[in-house]
Amino acid sequence: MEEAKKRSPLMRNSAAQSLLASLLCILIGLLVGYIVLLIINPAGAGKAIATIVKNFLYYPSQTAQLKYLGNTLVKTAPLLLCSLSVLFAYKVGLFNIGAAGQYVVGAGASLYCALALKMPWYLCLLAAILAGALLGALSGVLKAYCNVNEVISCIMLNWISLYLVNTLLTNVKESASPYTMTLISTNSGALIPSMGLGNLFSSNQYVTIAIPLAVIVTLIIWVLLEKTKLGYELKATGFNKDAAQYCGMKEKRNIILTMAIAGALAGMAAALLYQTGFEQWSCTQSAVPAMGFNGIAAAFLGGLNPIGTIFSSYFIQHITSGGAYVDKTMYSSQISDFISALIIYLCGFVLFFKFALNNRLDRRAERENKAAQAAAPKEGGDQ
Amino acid sequence: MGLLLQYTLIFASVLVLVALGGCFSEHSGVINIGLEGIMVMGALGGALMLHFLPAGTSAFMMVLLTVLAAVALGAVYSLLLAVAAVSFKADQTIVGTAMNLLGTAAATVFVKAMNTAADPNNVSSTIQYIAAKKAFLVNLGGFEFNWFMLLAAIALVCSYVLLYKTRFGLRLMACGEHPQAADSVGINVYKMRYAGVLISGVLGGLGGIVYITAGVSEWKFENGVAGFGFLALAVMIFGQWKPTRIALAALLFGLFRALSNVYTGFDFLTALNLPSSVYNMLPYLISLVVLAFTSSKSRAPKAEGIPYDKGQR
Numbered sequence: 001m002e003e004a005k006k007r008s009p010l011m012r013n014s015a016a017q018s019l020l021a022s023l024l025c026i027l028i029g030l031l032v033g034y035i036v037l038l039i040i041n042p043a044g045a046g047k048a049i050a051t052i053v054k055n056f057l058y059y060p061s062q063t064a065q066l067k068y069l070g071n072t073l074v075k076t077a078p079l080l081l082c083s084l085s086v087l088f089a090y091k092v093g094l095f096n097i098g099a100a101g102q103y104v105v106g107a108g109a110s111l112y113c114a115l116a117l118k119m120p121w122y123l124c125l126l127a128a129i130l131a132g133a134l135l136g137a138l139s140g141v142l143k144a145y146c147n148v149n150e151v152i153s154c155i156m157l158n159w160i161s162l163y164l165v166n167t168l169l170t171n172v173k174e175s176a177s178p179y180t181m182t183l184i185s186t187n188s189g190a191l192i193p194s195m196g197l198g199n200l201f202s203s204n205q206y207v208t209i210a211i212p213l214a215v216i217v218t219l220i221i222w223v224l225l226e227k228t229k230l231g232y233e234l235k236a237t238g239f240n241k242d243a244a245q246y247c248g249m250k251e252k253r254n255i256i257l258t259m260a261i262a263g264a265l266a267g268m269a270a271a272l273l274y275q276t277g278f279e280q281w282s283c284t285q286s287a288v289p290a291m292g293f294n295g296i297a298a299a300f301l302g303g304l305n306p307i308g309t310i311f312s313s314y315f316i317q318h319i320t321s322g323g324a325y326v327d328k329t330m331y332s333s334q335i336s337d338f339i340s341a342l343i344i345y346l347c348g349f350v351l352f353f354k355f356a357l358n359n360r361l362d363r364r365a366e367r368e369n370k371a372a373q374a375a376a377p378k379e380g381g382d383q
Numbered sequence: 384m385g386l387l388l389q390y391t392l393i394f395a396s397v398l399v400l401v402a403l404g405g406c407f408s409e410h411s412g413v414i415n416i417g418l419e420g421i422m423v424m425g426a427l428g429g430a431l432m433l434h435f436l437p438a439g440t441s442a443f444m445m446v447l448l449t450v451l452a453a454v455a456l457g458a459v460y461s462l463l464l465a466v467a468a469v470s471f472k473a474d475q476t477i478v479g480t481a482m483n484l485l486g487t488a489a490a491t492v493f494v495k496a497m498n499t500a501a502d503p504n505n506v507s508s509t510i511q512y513i514a515a516k517k518a519f520l521v522n523l524g525g526f527e528f529n530w531f532m533l534l535a536a537i538a539l540v541c542s543y544v545l546l547y548k549t550r551f552g553l554r555l556m557a558c559g560e561h562p563q564a565a566d567s568v569g570i571n572v573y574k575m576r577y578a579g580v581l582i583s584g585v586l587g588g589l590g591g592i593v594y595i596t597a598g599v600s601e602w603k604f605e606n607g608v609a610g611f612g613f614l615a616l617a618v619m620i621f622g623q624w625k626p627t628r629i630a631l632a633a634l635l636f637g638l639f640r641a642l643s644n645v646y647t648g649f650d651f652l653t654a655l656n657l658p659s660s661v662y663n664m665l666p667y668l669i670s671l672v673v674l675a676f677t678s679s680k681s682r683a684p685k686a687e688g689i690p691y692d693k694g695q696r
Contacts, residue, residue, distance in 0.1 A: 036489075040496040095476045146675040151416060151476060152620065153674065155613040156667040163660040287606050293484055300477060329503055332495035334605075338488040345463070345481035348473035 012361060014354075018303030021353050022312065025301060025346040033339040041330045048326045052336060055322035063202045070201030072314075072321045074278050077214035078103075080313040081269035082295025084221050087304055089150075089262040091225055093238030094255065098139055098154025099266040100292025101161040102132040106267030107274050107289075108165030111281055114190030115172035115181055121190050125271045132267015133260040135161060140259030144252040150259070158288045170283045179280040192275045210272040215310065217265070222306035234258055266292060290337065294320065297340045300347035316340055385526050386645050387638075393597040395630075395637030396535035397590045401615035402622060402629045403542045404586030409624060410546065411579025412559040412572075413468050414688045416479025418587045419612025420486025421457050423604070425588025426595040427490045428456030430602060433512035445518035446530055449592060457588015458581055460486065465580040469573055472690035487607035494604045511601040519596060531593040538586065543626040555579055559684030562691040572691045590615065598644055610667065614640075617670040623682050640666045 010016050030049065037045035051058055056068035082099045089096035096102075109131035113124040135157060142148040173180050183190050192208040201207045225231040237244040237254040245251045269291065273279060298316045302308030323336025401418055408415035415421075432452035436445060463482055467473040491508045498505040521528045546552035557565040558575040566572050594611055595602040618636050622629030643662035646652045 036492065040492070041500075095480075097480060142671075142675055147678040147681060148671075148674045149620070149678070152613060152617055153671060155610055156617070156671040156674075159610050159667045160664050160671070163664040167658055167660045286609070293480075296477075296480060297484075328506060329499065330496075332492055332499075332506070332508075334488050334491040334495065334508075338485065338492050341481055341484035341488050345467070345478060345485060348467050348478040348481060349471055352471045352473060 012358070015303070015305075017354050017357060018305070018308070018350070021350045022301050022303055022308075022347075024353070025343050025350070026315065028346055029339045029343040032342055033335060036338065037331060037335065044327055044330045048331050048335070051325045051327075052319050052322035052339070055318050055325070058322075058325050066200075067202040067204045068321075070198070070204035070207040071278070072317055073201075073211050074204075074206045074208075074276055075273065075321065076314050076317040077211045078269035078273040078291055079294055079298055079317050080214045080218060080310060081265050081272065082292050083298035083302065083309045083313050084218060084295075084306060085262040085265035085269070085292075086295045086299040087302070087306065087309060088221060088225070088265065089258055090299065090304060091238055092234045092254065092258040093241070094140075094143070094150050094258060094262075096136070096139075096154065096259065096262045096266075097151050097296065098136065098157055098292075099262070099269075099295045100288045100290075101154060101158035102135050102263040102266035103270045103292045104158070104161045104165050104288060105131040105135050106270030107281055108161070108168050109267070110190075110271040111180055111274055112168055112172065114183055114275065115186050118187045119190065121192050121275055124190050124275060125192070125268065128267045128271035129264045130267070132270070133264035136263015136266070137256055137260040139263075140256035143259070144255045158292075162285070162288050165281075166283050166285065169281050173283050178282050178284040180283065182280060183275065183277045190275055191277055192272070206276045206278040208276050210276055214269075214272060217268070218306050218310055221265075225306070266295070269295075294340055297344045297347075300350070301343055303350075316343075386648060387641055389527055389529075390598060390641030390644050391634065391637045392532050393529050393593070393637075394640040395633040396529070396532050397594045397597060397611065398615050398618045398633035398636055399535045399539055399630055400586050400593060401590035401612060402619040402633060403538060403626060404583035404590065405616055405619045406542070406622075406624055406626065406629060407546075407555070407586070408579045408583035409619070409684050409687050410556045410559045411576045412562060412684060412686045412689070412691065413464065413576055413580050414475045414479065415461075415464060415580065415583050415587075416476055416616070417461070417464050417482030417486075417612075418479075418583065418615060419608060419610070420479075420482035420484070421460050421584055421587035422591035422594060422608045422612050423483075423486035423490050424460040425453040425457035425591030426602065426608065427493070427591075427604065428588065429453035429592030430510045430512060430595060433515040433596075434510050436515060438514065440518075442518040445515060449518075450534070450589060453588045453592035454585050455588070457586075457591065458584040461580050461584025461587065464584075465577045468690065469576045469580070472692065475688055475690075483607070483612070487604070490604040490607075508604045509601050510604070512596070513600040516596050516600050529593075529597075531596075534589070535593070538589075539626060539630055546626065551578075556684070558691075559686055562686050566691075566693065572693075576691065587612070614666055614670055617674055620681065620683075621670070621673050621677055623677075624684065636666055636670060639669050 034045060034049045037048050056065050056072055059065050059068060082103060085099040086096050106128035110124045110128035113119040113127045139150050139153045142153045143150045169180050192210050194208045198204050198207040233249050234254055237249060237251050241251050294316050298309055298313040302312035319339060320336045323333040326333060405415050405418055429449045429452055432449045464478055467478040468475045494508045494510060495506060498507060519530050554570050555575050558572050562572045594608055614636060618632045619629060622632040642665060646662050
């Protein structure tokens with residue numbers, strides 16, 4: 001009885017419920033992933049799922065582990081920003097599936113400024129932010145003034161930007177390969193400075209201030225959403241557009257602004273990855289990069305809380321990187337994509353889960369109440 | 384010119400099928416963003432059937448079995464949406480998006496596993512069906528008639544009749560407009576919504592196999608269906624959720640999609656000397672522009688996207 005009383009306020013706590021729901025999603029996602037591996041080839045399934053979960057711990061030496069932890073973090077930074085992009089729009093009632101496309105134009109702008117225009121890193125970063133914001137704002141304008149569902153317009157823009165950026169970056173690609181020229185050979189000033197951070201990760205040259213930068217942006221977004229008037233207005237618009245308009249908020253402006261900020265975040269994400277020199281853009285790629293879509297997984301897994309997304313982004317990137325190490329003679333690395341997609345699917349049930357949990361708690365509280373009431377008159381009856 | 388017509392018709396068939404699928408789902412009140420994933424699954428089912436049927440199978444059986452495989456897989460996959468959105472009242476946009484990602488990932492994992500099992504050096508996600516594909520084609524004096532075109536036309540007529548002329552269709556639409564009212568006269572809203580989503584799974588799955596056999600003889604499943612499910616949604620919105628208008632919209636969009644396949648055959652287009660990516664972009668660009676001009680007077684089913692709760696008023 002004592003214990004139940006202590007436990008129920010914790011279970012009632014919305015943050016605790018979100019955490020519990022996310023952990024459940026992860027657990028079920030991994031379990032189903034394991035079952036799929038078992039079906040494909042039972043011999044190596046246990047080892048493969050362990051490899052995915054271990055990721056960089058797969059390497060025996062500590063130096064290598066640190067180095068590959070660094071690599072995972074390098075890709076976590078852009079993922080974090082993509083998930084913030086999705087989260088920010090979702091808080092305002094918009095589903096920014098266009099993070100993927102905004103990420104693509106961000107990559108295009110940053111790499112073009114770096115390789116063709118030879119700009120320093122901060123200007124390239126700025127260009128990426130602006131490009132993403134512009135594309136986001138376009139979806140916002142279409143939604144606000146033309147009533148075009150943002151999901152559809154974003155998807156169309158994802159593909160349009162992919163083809164545009166492929167064409168644009170063909171101007172700065174290596175002559176013998178479909179990849180863009182490396183920053184280090186063409187314009188090393190466009191590389192985001194490391195400021196000694198790389199030395200912490202067994203001199204991993206890709207670890208730069210991009211990582212702390214992403215965390216700082218996360219905190220800014222959290223403050224913007226929770227502590228400022230603008231954040232309040234934006235959330236109010238998302239909650240009830242008509243009520244917000246009635247209260248004198250400019251609901252059209254808010255929609256456009258939201259999509260611009262979301263786009264800026266996704267655009268910045270691309271710069272934080274491509275300007276570390278970790279990857280080159282392939283000008284012949286025929287599919288929109290998965291980063292933006294993984295951002296959706298991270299945003300929902302993080303319980304739509306900016307601080308939560310730091311952990312969820314790391315987790316999603318952790319298993320995505322881990323997927324690259326599975327035994328390719330039996331399985332494919334896409335098993336990680338499969339697990340992340342499954343996690344997003346399960347996140348759709350979180351509301352129902354919370355509702356059911358609260359219902360259960362309500363019913364238990366009611367039963368206890370009734371039991372207490374039933375006990376009380378008995379005592380009275382004795383007199 | 385004949386080639387352009389041929390490609391236009393086959394791409395329009397895909398769009399008609401998938402957009403009609405979306406139309407059924409949305410008329411029942413469930414937004415089906417997951418059509419893309421359903422298409423991938425249907426494509427996978429059909430492609431596997433094409434790949435594994437013995438070479439001597441008669442053309443009729445080939446078509447029938449392929450269609451059945453695509454339809455079955457599409458319908459089963461759409462259950463993921465139905466269960467989540469109808470029974471568990473989940474957010475339809477999240478679930479749909481997850482289904483798109485899941486469809487491509489699952490198909491890739493499966494096909495890669497299958498290819499690697501057959502030949503350890505083959506780690507591609509491609510299925511070939513060069514010879515088997517011929518079963519769908521009838522050569523009419525230079526014009527390659529595809530049985531799927533006929534199938535799409537039949538689906539169109541059936542959908543029209545089903546939606547507007549039968550008790551089932553009218554009830555289905557009532558559930559998307561005002562589920563509480565429908566419930567009050569004894570219609571089981573949950574059942575109707577399940578039916579709507581399942582029909583969209585059937586049509587979406589069929590559209591998937593038509594898409595990957597249109598103009599190519601192998602498919603790389605890593606690419607999913609390249610946003611075609613979303614193009615179909617745009618067609619549906621442009622068609623104002625009405626089968627006949629959807630057909631016209633599909634023809635228009637099909638034309639632009641076909642251009643990217645055959646533009647090299649036109650002298651005046653090659654003279655423009657545009658990069659091929661422009662033609663690749665065209666269908667998406669056109670649909671965006673068209674949506675911008677047509678969405679403001681949208682006639683979407685009123686209750687779409689809102690989970691139905693019996694207890695709520």
